[in-house]
Amino acid sequence: MTPTAETRRDIARAVEEGFKAQLDFTRQLVGFRSERGEEHAVQDFLFRALGERGYARDRFAMDRQAIESHPGGSPWSDTHSEAPIVVGIHRPREETGRSLILQSHLDVVPAGPASMWQSPPYEARIEGDWMYGRGAADMKAGAAANIFALDALGRIGLQPAATVYVQSVVEEESTGNGALMTHLRGYRADAVLIPEPEDEMLVRANTGVVWFQVEVSGLPVHVRDMGSGTNAIDAAYRLIGALRDLEARWNEAKAGHPHFEHLDHPINLNIGKIEGGDWASSVPCWCRIDCRIAIYPGTDAGEAAREIRQCVEGFSRTDPYLSNNPPKVTFNGFHAEGYVLEPGSEAEAVLGRAHEETFGAALKSFTTPGYLDTRVYALYDRVPALCYGPVSRNIHGFDECVSLSSVKRITTAMALFVAEWCGLEAVEGS
Amino acid sequence: MTPTAETRRDIARAVEEGFKAQLDFTRQLVGFRSERGEEHAVQDFLFRALGERGYARDRFAMDRQAIESHPGGSPWSDTHSEAPIVVGIHRPREETGRSLILQSHLDVVPAGPASMWQSPPYEARIEGDWMYGRGAADMKAGAAANIFALDALGRIGLQPAATVYVQSVVEEESTGNGALMTHLRGYRADAVLIPEPEDEMLVRANTGVVWFQVEVSGLPVHVRDMGSGTNAIDAAYRLIGALRDLEARWNEAKAGHPHFEHLDHPINLNIGKIEGGDWASSVPCWCRIDCRIAIYPGTDAGEAAREIRQCVEGFSRTDPYLSNNPPKVTFNGFHAEGYVLEPGSEAEAVLGRAHEETFGAALKSFTTPGYLDTRVYALYDRVPALCYGPVSRNIHGFDECVSLSSVKRITTAMALFVAEWCGLEAVEGS
Numbered sequence: 001m002t003p004t005a006e007t008r009r010d011i012a013r014a015v016e017e018g019f020k021a022q023l024d025f026t027r028q029l030v031g032f033r034s035e036r037g038e039e040h041a042v043q044d045f046l047f048r049a050l051g052e053r054g055y056a057r058d059r060f061a062m063d064r065q066a067i068e069s070h071p072g073g074s075p076w077s078d079t080h081s082e083a084p085i086v087v088g089i090h091r092p093r094e095e096t097g098r099s100l101i102l103q104s105h106l107d108v109v110p111a112g113p114a115s116m117w118q119s120p121p122y123e124a125r126i127e128g129d130w131m132y133g134r135g136a137a138d139m140k141a142g143a144a145a146n147i148f149a150l151d152a153l154g155r156i157g158l159q160p161a162a163t164v165y166v167q168s169v170v171e172e173e174s175t176g177n178g179a180l181m182t183h184l185r186g187y188r189a190d191a192v193l194i195p196e197p198e199d200e201m202l203v204r205a206n207t208g209v210v211w212f213q214v215e216v217s218g219l220p221v222h223v224r225d226m227g228s229g230t231n232a233i234d235a236a237y238r239l240i241g242a243l244r245d246l247e248a249r250w251n252e253a254k255a256g257h258p259h260f261e262h263l264d265h266p267i268n269l270n271i272g273k274i275e276g277g278d279w280a281s282s283v284p285c286w287c288r289i290d291c292r293i294a295i296y297p298g299t300d301a302g303e304a305a306r307e308i309r310q311c312v313e314g315f316s317r318t319d320p321y322l323s324n325n326p327p328k329v330t331f332n333g334f335h336a337e338g339y340v341l342e343p344g345s346e347a348e349a350v351l352g353r354a355h356e357e358t359f360g361a362a363l364k365s366f367t368t369p370g371y372l373d374t375r376v377y378a379l380y381d382r383v384p385a386l387c388y389g390p391v392s393r394n395i396h397g398f399d400e401c402v403s404l405s406s407v408k409r410i411t412t413a414m415a416l417f418v419a420e421w422c423g424l425e426a427v428e429g430s
Numbered sequence: 431m432t433p434t435a436e437t438r439r440d441i442a443r444a445v446e447e448g449f450k451a452q453l454d455f456t457r458q459l460v461g462f463r464s465e466r467g468e469e470h471a472v473q474d475f476l477f478r479a480l481g482e483r484g485y486a487r488d489r490f491a492m493d494r495q496a497i498e499s500h501p502g503g504s505p506w507s508d509t510h511s512e513a514p515i516v517v518g519i520h521r522p523r524e525e526t527g528r529s530l531i532l533q534s535h536l537d538v539v540p541a542g543p544a545s546m547w548q549s550p551p552y553e554a555r556i557e558g559d560w561m562y563g564r565g566a567a568d569m570k571a572g573a574a575a576n577i578f579a580l581d582a583l584g585r586i587g588l589q590p591a592a593t594v595y596v597q598s599v600v601e602e603e604s605t606g607n608g609a610l611m612t613h614l615r616g617y618r619a620d621a622v623l624i625p626e627p628e629d630e631m632l633v634r635a636n637t638g639v640v641w642f643q644v645e646v647s648g649l650p651v652h653v654r655d656m657g658s659g660t661n662a663i664d665a666a667y668r669l670i671g672a673l674r675d676l677e678a679r680w681n682e683a684k685a686g687h688p689h690f691e692h693l694d695h696p697i698n699l700n701i702g703k704i705e706g707g708d709w710a711s712s713v714p715c716w717c718r719i720d721c722r723i724a725i726y727p728g729t730d731a732g733e734a735a736r737e738i739r740q741c742v743e744g745f746s747r748t749d750p751y752l753s754n755n756p757p758k759v760t761f762n763g764f765h766a767e768g769y770v771l772e773p774g775s776e777a778e779a780v781l782g783r784a785h786e787e788t789f790g791a792a793l794k795s796f797t798t799p800g801y802l803d804t805r806v807y808a809l810y811d812r813v814p815a816l817c818y819g820p821v822s823r824n825i826h827g828f829d830e831c832v833s834l835s836s837v838k839r840i841t842t843a844m845a846l847f848v849a850e851w852c853g854l855e856a857v858e859g860s
Contacts (some may be wrong), residue, residue, distance in 0.1 A: 110708040112715055116647075171713060209711045217546075219827055233701050237667050271663050272710040277703035278540040278762060280641045280720040281603060281801075282826050284702055285542055290710040333710060371711075396712050397649055 003419045007158070011283075012055035013420060014152035015412045022411065023131070023404065025049070025240040030124035030133035034106050034277040039083035039170040042106045046168045049147065050088030053154075055166065058087040058185070066184045067177050071302075072380060081107065081170045081281040083308065085181050088166035089180040090150065090159065097162035097423030099189040102150075102414075103373060104143035105108035105172030105177065109396050109426035130393070137392030137402035142195030143168060145407060149414040153424065159183060160422035165189060166170070167310035172373050174211070176336045180372035182250065183380050191347040191384045192377040193411060194430060197392035197402060202351065204365035205259035205340040206372050206387075207294035210304050211333030214312060216276075218285040218325035230321045233276045236287035239327060240271055242315035246307065247293065257296045259340055259367045266369050269293045289333075294369050305331055336371055339378035339385065347384035347421065354416035355388075358409050363388075388413075437588070438787065440676035441849060446580035452578040452841065453561070453834065455479070459570035460554035461565035464536050469513035469600040472536045475599045479607035480518030483584075485596065487733045488517040488615070493554065496614045497607050501732075502810060504641075504765040506606035511537065511600045515611050518596035520580065520589065527592035527853030529619035532844075533609065533803060534573035535602030538565035539826050539840045546741050546828040560823070560831040567822030567832035572625030573598060575819070575837060579844040583854065590852035595619060602803050604641070606766045609803035613810050621777040621814045621851060624808040625840060627822035627832060632781065634795035635689035635770040636802050636817075637696065637724035641763030644669060644742060646706075647716040648755035663706045665751050666717040670701055676737065677723065687726045689770055689797045699723045720762075724799050735761055766801055769808035769815065777814035777851065784846035785818075788839050793818075799808050810855075818843075 003011070032042035043059075050057050061084055111121035111134045119125045121134035131141070146166050165187050169178030186338055196203075216239065218230035247269040260266040269291060275288025295304045309329050316322035330426035341348070343365075355363040374385035391406035393399070433441070462472035474490075480487055491514055541551035541564045549555045551564035561571070576596050583589055595617050599608030626633075646662045646669065661812035677699040692695040699721060706717025725734045739759050746752035771778070773795075785793040804815035821836035823829075 028715075109712055112712070112740075113647075116649075144767055174709075211713075213710075217543075219546075229699070233704050237670075239669075270711065271661070271707075272712055272714055273707035274663050274714075274717065275705050277701075277720070278542055279524055279604075279641075280702040280722040281700065282539050282702055283700055284704075285546065285828075287704065290707070292710040330540070393556065398715075 003424055007419070008416060009414045010156045011152055012412050014155040015408065015415055016264055018148050018151055018155060019408050022144050026131065026141050026144040027124040029106065029143060030136050031122060034108050034135065035110055035121045036079055036107055036174055037081045037083070039081060039107050042166060043083050043170065046106065046143070047086045048164060050086070055088035055090060058089065059084045059089065060185060062177060063184060067180060070180060070184065072180050072336060072376060074177050074333055075331050077332040080175065083170045085178055086168045087182065088186060090164040092159065092161045092163065092425055093428060094425060095159060095162055098191065098421050100160070100418065100422055101165045101167055101187065101189040101192040101377065103167040103169065103192060103194045104139055104146055105169045105178060105373060106140065106143055107170040107173050108138065108226040109173050112261040112398065116274055118399055126404070129404050132399055132401040134400055137197040137226050137390070137400055138395040139196050139389065141402045141407045142389050145195050145411045146412055149411050149418060152415045153419065154427060157427050158424045159427050160418055161425040162422040164422060169373065174333045174372060176334060176371060176376065179376040183376050188381055189383065191386065192374065193386045193388065193414065193417065194372065194374050195389035195414065196372060196387050197395055198387055198389045200359065200390050200406060200410065201366040201388070202348065202363055202386035203341065203368050203372060203374065205297060206338050206368045206370060207296060208299065208337035208375065209292060209294055209334040210301055210308065211292050211331065212308055213288060213290050213330045213332050215328040216286045216325065218321060219285060230325065231283050232287040233284045235321050236274070236276060236289055238319060239312060239315060240289065242311055243269055243291065246311045261294060263367060263369065265296045269358050269367055292334065295338060297340050299337065301335045301337050307336065334371055336375060337379060339375045341378065341385060344382040348384060350420045351386055351388060351417050354413045354420065357416060358413040392400040435856055437746060437849070438512055438846060440586045441582055441845045442842050444585040445838065445845055448578050448581055448585060449838050452574050454820045455578070456561065456571050456574040457554040459536065459573060460566050461552060463552045464538050464565065465540055466509055466537055466604055467511045467513070469511060469537050472517050473513050473598060473600065476536065476573070477516045478557040480596060485518030485520060488519065489514045490615060492607060492611050497533070497610060500610060500614065500804060502610050502766060504763055505761050507762040510605065513600045515600070515608055517597045517612065517617060520594040522589065522591045522593065523858060524855060527590060527593055528621065528851050529593040530590070530852055531595045531597055531619040531622040531807065531846065532576040533597040533599065533622060533624045534569055534576055535599045535803060536570065536573055537600040537603050538568065539603050539615060542828065548829055559833050561799060561833050561834055562829055562831040564830055565818065567627040567776070567830055568825040569626050571832045571837045572819050575625050575844055576825055579841050583849065584857060587857050588854045589857050590848055591855040592852040593619065594852060599803065604763045606801060606803060606806065607641045608651060609806040613806050618811055619813065621816065622804065623816045623818065623844065623847065624804050625819035625844065626802060626817050627825055628817055628819045629821050630789065631818070632778065632793055632795040633771065633798050633802060633804065633817035635727060636768050636798045636800060637726060638729065638731055638805065639689060639722060639729055639764040639801040640738065640768035641722050641761065642738055643718060643720050643760045643762050645718045645758040646752070646755065648751060649715060661713050665678045666704065666706060666719055668749060669742060669745060669757060670719065671707060672741055673699055673721065676741045693797060693799065697719065697724045698799055719793055722764065725768060727770050729767065731765045731767050735765065764801055766805060767809060769805045771808065771815060775814040777816060780850045781816055781818060781847050784843045784850065787846060788843040814826065839857065
């Protein structure tokens with residue numbers, strides 16, 4: 001199935017020729033402010049782009065009931081996105097190769113205070129080798145690469161000799177329900193590739209993620225009587241201490257996890273948001289923290305949630321204030337398990353060859369301590385799930401950017417991977 | 431100057447007769463939601479009430495420049511009230527007695543979550559001896575008592591034989607600039623009485639108060655790279671620890687302060703409000719805390735502010751994150767010193783007699799660790815400043831309420847105090 005050396009050179013050249021258009025497309029994607037719940041327009045833009053290229057298309061809503069009934073589904077909340085999921089479908093003239101899903105997500109994390117950016121986060125800016133903008137790296141460059149890797153084949157009169165689904169989802173940054181929804185919709189393939197910004201490496205293993213909110217409330221008093229009152233902000237901080245103990249215990253347990261035991265601190269608890277109290281001179285009667293913690297592959301998310309709840313409840317029983325004002329724990333986002341990409345799959349070997357041909361060096365793999373949509377395909381489809389993508393800086397931070405030379409090399413490697421994994425056939429009429 | 435026993439009995443009866451109307455008036459005051467900046471309507475209501483009673487009136491705005499130039503002025507902020515100050519002026523036919531200011535404030539602290547109240551905070555509710563509502567005790571009952579104590583004298587054909595200013599201010603809960611503004615406007619008298627809810631006792635000494643905000647900000651990163659990033663919420667909590675050390679040092683210094691050394695914890699630092707971060711899965715890049723701390727009488731507010739700033743800066747230099755991201759300290763409210771009511775004044779003796787006659791027990795005094803507007807008169811007019819008022823529960827809390835029987839007794843004692851302090855003359859034509 002391996003394309004000839006000449007075809008491989010043609011593919012690389014075709015990626016090069018299309019790269020200016022690919023950058024324009026990426027820039028357009030960055031121009032959509034697609035924070036959680038705001039991805040409608042960018043998904044429709046992608047839907048049109050797939051239509052212009054002749055893909056069959058499917059656009060569908062989340063099925064809340066189906067998602068919440070699935071063990072990998074994350075709970076709903078008021079902020080859950082209602083934007084559609086978009087799938088472009090390539091059907092070969094003759095299905096001779098291995099099928100493939102190329103997935104991306106177009107939701108982005110909040111830009112944060114605009115003043116901390118050197119230029120507006122939703123206006124892509126190129127400076128040297130870097131394209132700046134919220135989502136430029138995570139992962140609008142990857143979304144464009146999915147489409148332009150296939151475009152490159154078409155440019156030389158070729159197409160995959162197998163079914164390819166180009167899937168664009170949302171909710172990757174908050175629940176993972178978008179990728180799960182494509183699974184629930186019934187899409188399946190022999191492998192999946194997601195070009196997240198992974199520094200030109202392959203993700204060998206990653207953690208699951210659980211989101212939760214803890215709300216403390218109790219009676220405020222005049223600040224002159226503070227001793228007799230309660231202070232929800234201090235109580236929240238005591239609770240954070242108990243949660244940090246849980247984090248430490250989970251990190252100590254890394255010994256039993258082969259892809260994690262070499263990491264200093266594989267389990268990160270992030271207190272991402274805090275709000276409490278009404279003003280300086282009243283003792284605060286409420287405080288809310290929004291938290292995210294990682295879990296090892298193989299750890300059931302429901303079990304992790306129970307441990308978190310027990311941690312909060314157990315500590316609260318020992319705390320004079322919290323025992324009288326039990327905090328409320330809500331699981332309001334990610335409820336997702338991690339996965340391991342077991343070495344030795346044919347898909348990985350094919351990607352390894354494509355990478356080595358493009359980069360002149362062997363493909364490295366590594367462990368990431370964050371959520372990835374690949375978990376859906378690894379855990380529930382049980383197919384090789386390859387997360388592999390360009391070099392980036394400051395994803396989720398200010399001045400997020402992606403290396404353009406890296407995007408070009410990754411796109412080339414992806415096109416070569418598709419060519420060998422799916423096989424090639426001539427485009428009808430060419 | 432002491433009124434006869436018969437007149438004193440008549441005064442007590444007149445308070446009794448007017449008490450139903452006084453409760454209605456108090457209930458109307460509570461009905462105005464008069465949180466900071468929202469006191470326009472209630473101040474106009476009081477202005478009309480003074481007009482109906484024939485007082486000469488003065489209604490005026492804050493003079494920001496004059497306030498900020500005064501050592502007792504607190505800095506402006508976006509949330510500073512623009513509601514007017516209202517003064518009703520009684521002028522006797524013949525000025526034979528000692529003049530008096532009766533002051534109140536009609537701003538209230540935020541009601542907080544309505545769900546924590548047994549009934550809506552801005553609908554006064556009477557149950558047994560208690561009137562419930564935000565501001566019922568602090569201090570709309572006192573504002574009504576000022577007017578109805580004078581009304582009681584009028585009901586028996588008498589009036590003070592000296593100038594009395596009935597002053598209604600705002601900003602008592604956040605800066606103290608309202609009371610200061612009456613001073614800057616030029617109002618002066620031989621004594622002042624403010625019927626704050628003081629459990630039927632006289633305030634002997636109180637603390638000053640300083641408000642400040644500390645803002646921490648720094649670069650966020652993807653939560654998977656937490657180790658290399660910064661966490662503004664954790665940094666804010668480390669700063670709170672340093673501020674708690676400052677609080678402990680100030681409490682240790684109580685030995686040199688005669689009215690405070692018997693208190694367990696005279697200096698309270700309150701972290702009243704906290705806000706930080708954008709969502710669970712981004713490392714928080716900003717966090718803001720709103721704080722209030724007390725200072726001993728005799729401590730210069732500017733000096734206290736410098737110590738607070740030094741505490742924040744000094745700790746930040748020792749903290750790897752904060753030394754690279756110096757926090758911003760803003761003084762955005764109270765910048766007010768405490769005072770001591772030196773024992774032995776004639777005004778206190780007169781109030782003591784009025785209290786003893788009404789309550790059948792000696793007037794007690796105590797120290798309060800919170801801000802009071804009486805400081806303006808004590809510090810800058812240097813006249814006896816009497817803070818004395820009814821029994822309350824949960825001021826600044828939920829289900830704030832004031833004892834109605836206590837309000838009646840206090841109003842009686844106030845009317846007797848006015849009668850002896852100012853002397854009495856017949857109302858013209860009666």
